Amino acid sequence: MGLRLEEAKAVLQGLQEQLIRQQLAEYLEAQRPCPDCHHLRAIKGYHRLRFRFAFGDLALRNPRWCRCECAARSGPATFSALNSILTTHTAPELEMLQARWAAHLSFAAVADLLHDVLPVDSCANSETIRTHVFETAERLEAELGPEQFAYDAGCQDEIEASPEPGAPVTVGLDGGYIRGRERRPGGTGCFEVIAGKSIPQEGPAKLFAGVGRIDKKPKRRLHEVLQSQGVLPRQQVIFISDGGDTVRELPAFLRPHSEHILDWFHITMRIEQLLQTARGFRVEAACEMTKERILRELERTKWYLWHGNVFRADETLTDLMFEVDSAIQEDQEARRPVPMILKKLARALEEFATYIDNNAGGIVNYGERHRCGERISTGFVESTINQLVAKRFVKKQQMRWTPRGAHLLLQIRVQALNGDLHGVFERWYPGLGRKDSQPLAA
Numbered sequence: 001m002g003l004r005l006e007e008a009k010a011v012l013q014g015l016q017e018q019l020i021r022q023q024l025a026e027y028l029e030a031q032r033p034c035p036d037c038h039h040l041r042a043i044k045g046y047h048r049l050r051f052r053f054a055f056g057d058l059a060l061r062n063p064r065w066c067r068c069e070c071a072a073r074s075g076p077a078t079f080s081a082l083n084s085i086l087t088t089h090t091a092p093e094l095e096m097l098q099a100r101w102a103a104h105l106s107f108a109a110v111a112d113l114l115h116d117v118l119p120v121d122s123c124a125n126s127e128t129i130r131t132h133v134f135e136t137a138e139r140l141e142a143e144l145g146p147e148q149f150a151y152d153a154g155c156q157d158e159i160e161a162s163p164e165p166g167a168p169v170t171v172g173l174d175g176g177y178i179r180g181r182e183r184r185p186g187g188t189g190c191f192e193v194i195a196g197k198s199i200p201q202e203g204p205a206k207l208f209a210g211v212g213r214i215d216k217k218p219k220r221r222l223h224e225v226l227q228s229q230g231v232l233p234r235q236q237v238i239f240i241s242d243g244g245d246t247v248r249e250l251p252a253f254l255r256p257h258s259e260h261i262l263d264w265f266h267i268t269m270r271i272e273q274l275l276q277t278a279r280g281f282r283v284e285a286a287c288e289m290t291k292e293r294i295l296r297e298l299e300r301t302k303w304y305l306w307h308g309n310v311f312r313a314d315e316t317l318t319d320l321m322f323e324v325d326s327a328i329q330e331d332q333e334a335r336r337p338v339p340m341i342l343k344k345l346a347r348a349l350e351e352f353a354t355y356i357d358n359n360a361g362g363i364v365n366y367g368e369r370h371r372c373g374e375r376i377s378t379g380f381v382e383s384t385i386n387q388l389v390a391k392r393f394v395k396k397q398q399m400r401w402t403p404r405g406a407h408l409l410l411q412i413r414v415q416a417l418n419g420d421l422h423g424v425f426e427r428w429y430p431g432l433g434r435k436d437s438q439p440l441a442a
């Protein structure tokens with residue numbers, strides 16, 4: 001009963017062709033008379049213009065008209081009649097469908113989906129869709145303003161005249177890794193992706209991401225996200241990150257009223273690694289240092305950091321590092337074999353002390369913030385990394401990407417997950433999706 005899928009697609013394609021040809025005939029008939037003298041323009045000739053629609057490709061007969069002699073000739077003697085309305089050779093609806101589906105599915109899956117449900121041309125393969133999606137992403141990148149080292153809120157008069165700010169906005173930052181197509185000498189073959197999530201007290205949260213190696217406007221990208229959420233100049237922004245070098249530098253000097261907090265989860269994760277190393281210590285050193293003493297000192301360091309006492313935590317770590325180094329030195333002087341656990345523990349303690357020193361400004365009283373119901377961890381950003389990277393760049397299937405391709409696709413995926421992709425196309429093509437829109441407007 002009813003139409004089969006192939007029959008329905010054939011009907012749609014035929015209806016689309018008849019409708020387009022009638023619209024073109026009416027448009028050309030209305031535009032051919034000269035607006036000054038109302039004489040019909042002479043036809044120089046015709047050429048084929050191939051246009052891709054969501055309901056199939058169509059070769060349009062594009063006339064070339066001679067310019068009327070009554071008008072001042074400031075350009076070529078002839079012009080194409082359809083170039084003013086067909087600025088691209090792909091319909092906006094098809095571009096939007098390709099970008100929206102490619103944000104969630106592979107390019108090959110998008111091509112199969114288009115062929116299954118729409119009478120698109122057979123040339124719409126995965127490579128064609130990849131090219132169109134990347135062109136859309138490059139257009140999004142071109143709309144970003146210039147990058148700046150610092151972003152201020154204007155002069156003092158403008159700040160004081162601005163409305164009263166609302167509740168603080170929390171921005172979580174984290175890094176993830178994508179397998180690269182090429183492996184550099186001495187590298188792991190992966191490149192880093194910086195992603196984040198901005199959560200206001202009122203309104204929807206928004207994501208942002210970029211490949212750190214090639215992203216030339218990371219601060220501008222984050223600044224635009226905050227601007228789109230209506231963050232006021234005097235409004236406080238709380239940045240929570242894992243303390244990595246690339247992640248820590250991103251929000252620096254971005255907002256005048258901002259607070260930078262080191263993620264408690266990454267602190268406890270590093271301390272737990274130290275505890276696991278110390279639990280493997282089975283030999284008592286000559287300085288009477290035992291496993292119980294090492295574990296006790298590490299727990300003290302954790303307690304001090306939980307209460308934001310960086311000075312006492314650093315002091316405890318320094319004393320523990322000195323005792324471990326002394327034990328290693330005594331074994332070396334006595335020509336005794338140094339336990340491998342001590343060497344590993346000494347190296348791990350030094351790395352952790354450096355990590356704490358580099359992020360001392362972001363260590364706060366986590367206990368007090370936790371009792372007040374405030375965020376102290378970037379757990380919500382960890383899920384963002386999985387949502388952005390793992391579910392589309394498919395680590396389990398061993399997919400490999402170029403940094404440029406991953407960065408451009410991330411911009412499309414961010415817009416789709418934020419629910420802004422349709423609004424972007426409406427801004428580029430006014431009237432898209434409305435009943436009063438011009439079908440040929442591009």
